[in-house]
Amino acid sequence: MSNEEQRLAPLREKIDSLDAQILELLTQRAQAAQEVGHVKGGFSSPVFRPERERQVVSRLQSINPGPLLPDGIAAIWREVMSACRALEARQTIAYLGPAGTFSEQAAQTYFGHSIVGLPCVSLDEVFKAVEKGAAQFGVVPVENSSEGAVSRTLDLLLDSPMQISGEIVLPICHHLLTKSGNLDGVTTVCAHAQALAQCQQWLSQHAPQLKRQAVSSNAEAARLAAADPAIAAIAGDPAQITYELQAVASRIQDDAHNRTRFVVIGNYACQATGHDQTSLVLSVDNQPGAVHSLLAPLAKHGVSMNRFESRPARKGTWEYHFYIDIAGHADDEKVAKAMDELKSIAAFYKKLGSYPRSAA
Numbered sequence: 001m002s003n004e005e006q007r008l009a010p011l012r013e014k015i016d017s018l019d020a021q022i023l024e025l026l027t028q029r030a031q032a033a034q035e036v037g038h039v040k041g042g043f044s045s046p047v048f049r050p051e052r053e054r055q056v057v058s059r060l061q062s063i064n065p066g067p068l069l070p071d072g073i074a075a076i077w078r079e080v081m082s083a084c085r086a087l088e089a090r091q092t093i094a095y096l097g098p099a100g101t102f103s104e105q106a107a108q109t110y111f112g113h114s115i116v117g118l119p120c121v122s123l124d125e126v127f128k129a130v131e132k133g134a135a136q137f138g139v140v141p142v143e144n145s146s147e148g149a150v151s152r153t154l155d156l157l158l159d160s161p162m163q164i165s166g167e168i169v170l171p172i173c174h175h176l177l178t179k180s181g182n183l184d185g186v187t188t189v190c191a192h193a194q195a196l197a198q199c200q201q202w203l204s205q206h207a208p209q210l211k212r213q214a215v216s217s218n219a220e221a222a223r224l225a226a227a228d229p230a231i232a233a234i235a236g237d238p239a240q241i242t243y244e245l246q247a248v249a250s251r252i253q254d255d256a257h258n259r260t261r262f263v264v265i266g267n268y269a270c271q272a273t274g275h276d277q278t279s280l281v282l283s284v285d286n287q288p289g290a291v292h293s294l295l296a297p298l299a300k301h302g303v304s305m306n307r308f309e310s311r312p313a314r315k316g317t318w319e320y321h322f323y324i325d326i327a328g329h330a331d332d333e334k335v336a337k338a339m340d341e342l343k344s345i346a347a348f349y350k351k352l353g354s355y356p357r358s359a360a
Ligand SMILES: O=C(O)C(=O)C[C@]1(C(=O)O)C=C[C@@H](O)C=C1
Pocket: 033, 036, 037, 047, 048, 049, 050, 052, 053, 056, 080, 081, 082, 084, 085, 088
């Protein structure tokens, strides 16, 4: 045995013994979750409880003695609870496919890996899958930090009976990918229109000769690049791994801090956790000071606004729907008061959901 092996052997024995103890405890935890599942089954109540999962992670982070980092605690328990939840009933999660999209990564980041993924061909299909009950929840992109709102998602949220029960913020890094790892013989770069826009400066500077072709998703671009040596794709890590491509250049997005916010849609109203957000859609009659009147109840009750987005109301007139995210849960007293006032002055009012805020 080498000197290194001699020193590693007792440490590894210690890790093996600790792992056996952790497994014993995880087994007991899984059995407790199974019992929880039986109780819920008796009341026909939902398996997935985002507010409880948030509480579990926050409590452990608050008593964490170190050296594990808070993000590490969150990642470990995300998978522990995903595996325990699957023993109660494995959840089917719809997302914008194909496999290898950032939407799939967002779904796994939020629900862990013990889920059944249901890749859908469009955002409309994600909503339909959840509305029809083919999936318990759906994950859809709603906003990118460089490109702004995903307008189709906003329009679908407006019309859907589903509510928002969570949010995920993912850092988005795009790479230029080919089968060979170089641009020899490559004529065209394919990507989703949003990704082409997010990388346009880099492309103009470093690969102006490539024809830019928008396709339905970056994962689809990666699939095309894997099949055709004349095609390069712009896509992220999940698609690079799925389609076994090589990076010609990494992190080519023009904004180094590029992030996308996804929301979880479903038929579940979350309880308050103390770190919540409420999403609303409103419209006001087209008259002077109307938008200001929408903001007044928030200021009056000390409710802060995290986001404000407008979309044409699609009625052929110059009218708009305002999508606003406010801090707090609809059951919080000051939020409830502000919402009541908003409801009374708005020409149109819809609550999209109250849910725990993403830590990112
Ligand atoms: O507490 C519950 O309701 C559970 O079902 C247990 C548990 C867990 O593993 O801690 C699993 C699934 C829920 O989403 C929340 C928590």
